[in-house]
Amino acid sequence: MTKLAKDFYLREDVVQISKDLLGKYLFTKIDNKVTAGIITETEAYAGITDKASHAYNNRRTKRTEVMFAEGGVSYVYLCYGIHHLFNVVTNGKDVPHAVLIRAIKPMEGIPTMLERRNTNQLHNKITAGPGTVSQALGIRTEHSGLDLRGNKIWIEDKGIKVYEKDIVAGTRIGVNYAGEDAKLPYRFVIHL
Numbered sequence: 001m002t003k004l005a006k007d008f009y010l011r012e013d014v015v016q017i018s019k020d021l022l023g024k025y026l027f028t029k030i031d032n033k034v035t036a037g038i039i040t041e042t043e044a045y046a047g048i049t050d051k052a053s054h055a056y057n058n059r060r061t062k063r064t065e066v067m068f069a070e071g072g073v074s075y076v077y078l079c080y081g082i083h084h085l086f087n088v089v090t091n092g093k094d095v096p097h098a099v100l101i102r103a104i105k106p107m108e109g110i111p112t113m114l115e116r117r118n119t120n121q122l123h124n125k126i127t128a129g130p131g132t133v134s135q136a137l138g139i140r141t142e143h144s145g146l147d148l149r150g151n152k153i154w155i156e157d158k159g160i161k162v163y164e165k166d167i168v169a170g171t172r173i174g175v176n177y178a179g180e181d182a183k184l185p186y187r188f189v190i191h192l
Contacts, residue, residue, distance in 0.1 A: 002156055002157050002158070003148075003149050003154045003155065003156055004024065004148070004149070004154075004155045004156065004157060005149075006071075006072050006149065008020070008072075009071035009072035009088065009089070009090050009091075009148070010070070010071045010072070010090070010091065010092060011071075011090065011091070012091055012092075012095075014044045014045065014046050014047075014090050014091065014097035014098070014099060015044045015046070015186060017044070017088075017090050017097075017099060018042040018043065018044035018099045018186065018188055019042070019162075019164075019167055019188050021039050021042050021088065021099055021101070021155070022039055022040065022041075022042060022162045022167060022188060022189075022190045023038060023039065023160035023161070023162040023190065024038070024039050024155050024156065024157055024158075024160075025037070025038055025039070025107065025155065025156045025157075025158050026038075026039055026086075026101060026104055026133075026137065026153075026155055027108075027153070027154050027155070027156060028137040028138055028139060028152065028153050029151055029152055030137070030138035030139070030143075030152065031138060033109055033112045033138070034108060034109050035106075035108060035109030035110075035112050035113055035136065035137050035138065036106075036107050036108035036109060036156075037104030037105050037106045037107050037108075037113075037127055037133070037136075037137070038104060038105040038107055038160065038192060039101055039103075039104055039155075040103045040104060040105050040189065040190050040191070040192055041101075041102035041103035041187070041188065041189045041190075042099050042100065042101060042102060042187070042188050043099065043100040043102055043172045043173070043186055043187045043188075044097075044099055044186040044187075044188075045087075045097065045098045045099070045100065045186070046097055046186075047067075047091070047095055047096040047097045047098075048096065050178070050181055050184075051177075051178035051179055051180075051181040051182075052172060052175035052177075052178035052181050052182060052184075052186075053067075053096065053098070054067065054077070054096075054098075055067045055068070055096035055098075063077055064096065066089060066144055066145045067087075067089055067096035067097075067098055068093065068094050068095075068096050069089055069093065069145070070089075070092060070093045071088075071089050071090040071091050071092065071097070072088075072089065072090075072147065072148050072149065073089045073145055073146060073147055073148060074086060074087065074088065074089070074139075074143055074144055074145065074146045074148060074153055075087040075088075075089050075098050075144055075145075076134070076139055076140065076141050076142075076143050076144040077141060077144070078141050079130075079131065082131070083130065083131030083134070083135075084131070084134040084135070084139055084140045084141055085100060085130045085131065085134060086100070086101050086130065086133060086134045086137075086139045086143075086153075087099060087100050087101070088101065088148065088155070100130055101130065101133055102129065102130045102133070102173075102187070103127060103128050103129065103130075103133060103189075104127045104133050104136075104137075105127070105192050106122065106126060106127055106136065110122060112138075113126065113127070113136040113137070114126070116135055116136050116137075116138060117132065117135055117136050137153075139153065162190055166190055166191075167188050167189070167190055168188070168189045168190070168191075169185040169186075169187065169188055170185060170187045170188075170189070171183055171184065171185060171186070171187060172184070172186050172187045173187065
């Protein structure tokens with residue numbers, strides 16, 4: 001087991017970290033059940049200068065305060081009152097960068113994932129959106145602020161090589177309110 005080191009999260013380039021998370025394994029151990037999947041889609045959010053970021057213009061609220069923590073912790077928020085969305089906080093303290101995990105390929109604990117997703121059939125949509133990723137892995141807003149080197153949610157490098165040529169970049173989803181920043185190519189996808 002090679003959990004990502006703190007240094008991985010403390011780097012300054014959130015776009016590069018977003019790419020570097022592709023091919024890594026996202027693990028959870030929730031309700032004593034281990035689940036994991038390979039990260040296949042991410043979105044970068046560049047903090048106070050990024051109009052799509054919850055921390056844009058240095059906005060600090062009870063919900064976003066965790067984004068200002070030192071990198072390497074989780075930021076989980078509720079979207080539309082239903083979807084728990086899991087983000088990786090990056091960079092140093094008081095620099096609120098984050099990476100949204102948008103999709104994973106299920107690898108471990110698949111029966112648990114199916115149960116959490118209320119289905120008995122594994123299909124490509126089971127963890128193909130940020131809300132379904134969290135649901136399948138058991139991640140909820142109560143898991144916001146967890147150290148990603150702990151034993152509840154963590155990310156491992158299992159040696160999968162992802163090459164720049166295999167990464168498809170595009171615009172982020174659901175951030176039209178961000179004007180010009182909505183057009184930034186900050187969403188990254190790999191096909192496994």
